[in-house]
Amino acid sequence: LKELNDFLAKEAGHVCMQETIMKWLVEFCGYSQAESDSVRRAIGKKTGTETLLPEIESRFIEYTSTKHNVPKEKCAEIIKPFLQVILDASNYGFSWNHSDAYSYIGYACGYLRYYYPVEFVATALNVFADKQEKTASIMEYAQAHNINVMPPRFGHSRGKYAVDTDKTSIRKGIASIKYMNSAVADELFEIASQNPPTFMDALKLISKSSVNSRQLEILIQLDFFEQYGN
Numbered sequence: 001l002k003e004l005n006d007f008l009a010k011e012a013g014h015v016c017m018q019e020t021i022m023k024w025l026v027e028f029c030g031y032s033q034a035e036s037d038s039v040r041r042a043i044g045k046k047t048g049t050e051t052l053l054p055e056i057e058s059r060f061i062e063y064t065s066t067k068h069n070v071p072k073e074k075c076a077e078i079i080k081p082f083l084q085v086i087l088d089a090s091n092y093g094f095s096w097n098h099s100d101a102y103s104y105i106g107y108a109c110g111y112l113r114y115y116y117p118v119e120f121v122a123t124a125l126n127v128f129a130d131k132q133e134k135t136a137s138i139m140e141y142a143q144a145h146n147i148n149v150m151p152p153r154f155g156h157s158r159g160k161y162a163v164d165t166d167k168t169s170i171r172k173g174i175a176s177i178k179y180m181n182s183a184v185a186d187e188l189f190e191i192a193s194q195n196p197p198t199f200m201d202a203l204k205l206i207s208k209s210s211v212n213s214r215q216l217e218i219l220i221q222l223d224f225f226e227q228y229g230n
Helices: 002-007 018-029 033-045 049-067 072-091 096-115 117-127 132-144 182-192 199-206 213-221
Strands: 148-150 169-171
Touching: 002 018, 018 033, 018 049, 018 072, 033 049, 033 072, 049 072, 096 117, 117 132, 117 169, 132 148, 182 199
Parallel strands: 148 169
Antiparallel strands: none
16 A cells, blocks of 8 residues: 555654554544554553454555545455554554654664763662662673773762763762762772872871761771871
8 A cells, every 4th residue: 555655654664653553543444643653552551452453454455445436345355464563562662752852862872872981880789779770780890891990999989970080980989888989989099189198198188077976987898098007
């Protein structure tokens, strides 16, 4: 059916979008805009779509045969694959307002991952910090692309994952460590910026901060102050 081929030309002959189904219902089945939107909402709920198919089929045969001067037998043949398309859309039907947004986000993420891989991985680790499975996948990706994720260290780490000073590795933050928080991380980073020459000098400055003895002991056990020796 030439009219149908022309209608689907911009989607390469496929029905991909919810709006396409709505427009098809209007132009080939005689549905009103409100009726077509009701079908779209039913598809979006992912259940009960099959109950709409008999009416869609009968209205397509009646409307298209009259409007486009096609024999009803031919219309009955044409409609069959479309009914399956509408049923399939219940499992995965997308709309243009979502599709455009996801496309832009996908492009931006692909660009950033390619040109700023270290920064991208550090950001991803922070975004998915509370999701173990995603974090594990990100770590695997980092390892496969020779991006080192280094343990937290005094003078390098803040609260979150961050690109290290060498710009080729990532330094783990300390906010995710038990009993730690971002405020403590910021205080320790500020103290480190004063370049205390010995561990005792660092301790003097830390004693004036909000870091308590339990937090300090945990950091020592993690070799956080590695620069001062064992």
